[in-house]
Amino acid sequence: MTYFISKARSVCPGTNRHKRKQKSSVMMVRALPFQIVCTLLLTQVLSSFCLQKLDVDHETVVKISSAGQLMQCSAAIDLLFMLDGSYSIGKGSFERSKHVAFKLCDALDINPDRVRVGVIQYSSTPKFEFYLNSYLTKEEVKEQLRRIIFRGGSTQTALALKYVLHKGFTGSRNSSIPRILIILTDGKSQGNVLQAATQLKETGITVFAVGVKFPSWDELYTLASEPTESHVLFAEHFDDAVNGLYSTLTSSDVCSAIPPVCKLETHFCQRKSLETVKEFKGNFMCWKGSNGYGGPFSTLCPYYSWKRVYKSHLARCYRTTCPDPCDSQPCQYGGTCISEDFEKYHCVCPTAFGGDFTCAPQQGLDCSVDLLLLIDGSSKTTLERFLHYKAFVKRFLQVVLTADSQVNVGVAQFSDGVQMELPMGQHGDVSDVVKKIDSMRFKGGSTKTGKALHYLTQFGFKTSSTLAHAQKDHPHVLILLTDSKAEDSVAKSAKYAREREISLLAIGSQSFQSELDGITGNPQHTVTYSNPQSLLNKIPELRTKICSTDNQGCLSQPLDLVFALDASAGVGKVNFDKVKDFVKSAITQFEINRDVTQVGLVIYGSRSRTIFGLDASDSGTNLQTATSLAPYLGGTASTGSVLLHIYDNVLNIRQGARPGANKVAVVLTDGASTDDAAVPAQTLRNNGIMVFAVGIGDAQKESLLRIAGSASYMITVPSYEDLKYFEDVVVHRLCEEAKTPINLCKPNPCMHDGECILHIASYRCECKGWEGAHCEHRFTNPEPRGDVPRIRRNRRRRQRKLRRLNRRGLLYEQFALSSVVCYTHEKEYLAD
Secondary structure, rough: EEOOOOOOOOEOOOOOOOOOOOOOEEEEOOOOOHHHHHHHHHHHHHHHOOOEEEEOOOOHHHHHHHHHOOOOEOOOOEEEEEEEEOOOOOOHHHHHHHHHHHHHHHOOEEOOOOOOEEEEEEEEEEEEEOOOOOOOHHHHHHHHHHHHOOOOOOOOHHHHHHHHHHHHOOOOOOOOOOEEEEEEEOOOOOOOHHHHHHHHOOOOOOEEEEOOOOOOHHHHHHHHOOHHHHEEEEEOHHHHHHHHHHHHHOOOOOOOOOOOOOOEEEEEEEEEEEEEEEEEEEEEEEEOOOOOOOOOEEEEEEEEEEEEEEEEEEEEEEEEOOOOOHHHHHOOOOOOEEEOOOOOOEEEEEOOOOOOOOEEOOOOOOOOOOEEEEEEEEOOOOOOOOOOOOOHHHHHHHHHOOOOOOOOEEEEEEOOOOOOOOOOOOOHHHHHHHHHHOEEEEEOOOOOOOOOOOOOOHHHOOEEEEEEOOOOOOOEEEEEEOOOOOOOOOOHHHHHHOOOEEEEEEEEEEHHHHHHHHOOOOOOHHHHEHHHHHHHHHHHHHHHHHHHOOOOOOOOHHHHHHEEEEEEOOOOHHHHHHHHHHHHHHHOOOOOOOOEEEEEEEEOOOOEEEOOOOOOOOOOHHHHHHHHHOOOOOOOOOOHHHHHHHHHOOOOOHHHOOOOOOEEEEEEOOOOOOOHHHHHHHHHOOEEEEEEEEHHHHHHHHHHHHHHHHHEEEEEEEOOOOOOHHHHHHHHHHHHHOOOOOOOOOOOOOOOOOOOEEOOEEEEEEOOOEOOOOOOOOOOOOEEEEEOHHHHHHHHHHHHHHHHHHHOOOOHHHHHHHHHHHHHHHHHHHHH
16 A cells, blocks of 8 residues: 655746646655554654743752642532544544643542533534533542543634533532633634633633643633633643642632642743645756747746644743752762651661651661772773662761760772772761762773782781771771682782781672682682672661671570581691681581580591580580590591491480471581492481581592582581681571571481481481380380280380480480370380
């Protein structure tokens, strides 16, 4: 299908009766659907579409809009909407007119004693959609507005005005009630409206003219009441139209007065109309004359085109503006102020803020500390990421630097070198710190992370002695913000910092986590985010980690824990002592007693040896002393043998293991001689005992996997000297395991091949040739029935023995159900 769209027309006047017809210049649009053609033309028209704007600043426009949303006219009024339903409006703009009527109804107190509303639609002829007394609630009026259907026809505005003059206010009340007519039209009437509009307004009817689509402003001014500036509105700006209607009705004492805090103001309005004009384009050669004397001759003819242009009309608008409670910016620290009415507001606070309704910080740090923040300013970071870091640091310091905090702060930027942006402790109030951060400039350059860490370890924490809160015994915490791979050695510098008791925390993206863990030496000291926009949400997490760098234990977590230390010749006596020091330090992070955490220690070379079992002591100090006395064995390590030793001789009921507590074996080894470990390790896991492998030095991952069975239960340490820095990592993983659900029948608490039967939150043992709660006693044949006293004496002896065992810690209250079951069987036997 082919469509032809007229573009321009040439005009050539003739001198005789035989005029030569000039052809129209046309443009062919091939194979385009009609809807697409219309869309393209409409896009060209609307690309600069702005038919009315307030010639004021944005803040005033927002106030006008906000006031329009909050206004409500509550008075006795008869109000009639006159909707233009002609073809020049079109169905789309007609629906827009209905929407404006909805918005105006929201600002009216519609009820039988206050505002009454009626609607007329007009085109070729006017028609009542509903009368003033037809629907007397706001919900009913709005529902009927929705149901009005576009009629189409010519724009007979004058005829509609005469109709209103004679019949329009049918159902109105007495003459003392103000009558309001709101005309929604594009103002392009097919006839003269001046006389009809004048007669209508002379009867005392107040007329508002609301422009729709591309209005003819001159005709709207003709329709509207005086002063016309107050009675001409624009449909595209809903809130502005509501504000204008309310402002005019209030100033004429029709509606209630505006709130005392609000005021009526005048503004310049720049209104535009879309008009068609003829434009001269140039001349071209054409023929004039006739076939008579002299014949036709050539001459120049003018060439014209028709186009649609915007014309501006400067007017004055009267609008009510109310003070915004958010003007004073009451929300601090980046909070967003939301106005509720003319006086009330609430703040939407960023993460870690909201200590009060103005978004003050929730709290500072719970500890006294010296904080040094190191920001990556290298070229790999990019300027955009650097600005995210700056915003994070600024918000974070606003949280921690409270009036009563004992915190010293320093900020540095690094790339090729280190630049101290804010020297440690040399700052005043929070605003002073924020200014320092804002003044930071992106450096660019290479990423020398190791060099920066080494330098700040030596010089970064030096504070001014004049500061009252500068304390030498404050813990030192260095926080690194980076997502760039270092171009120098970081491991040695990080180790150098940790050896000088500087806690390293790192912040970066999730994809960079492994590198950050290598810097901090502890995944618990690493904070990661999914995208830079979520970085600010990590402030609470970082605040928690700062004060927990020296408190990483897991108190009150029930756990049966056994350490297996490689004491073979491959480790050597010096390194074995370092492993023992690690165990002694780790023990202090647990609450050692028979109700919470029990710890056992096994050493191994070619053979295994238990240093102390799970029920050896209630004191962590005694366990540390016993660990120090553990001898070095030498020989060839057999990891499989030690795992079987732990299963048979340590983590079982006879040696004090407890059903109801998670069981973990931690093997510390250099990874040698693990070929025989896979099957024993799997045996432990099958029986509910988790196995952790801590590989030290050059231990291969494949060797550790034979023990751990999964990378989740495998921890690698660069050297024996670095072992102490991984204590928190190991303890944290053990604490996580202590919280996992357990199976009371794994490992099997029943001795001598007894079968464990699970009940709800308990279990019982079915014994075979044995008896007792855990099948711990050999079954003896009962005496003849007549010898009941002897049976009772035997039973009393067994009960006394059970009480002795219970005092030794081998039976627990949770096994009472099993005891009751066995006792019930004995009663049934005696009854027989």
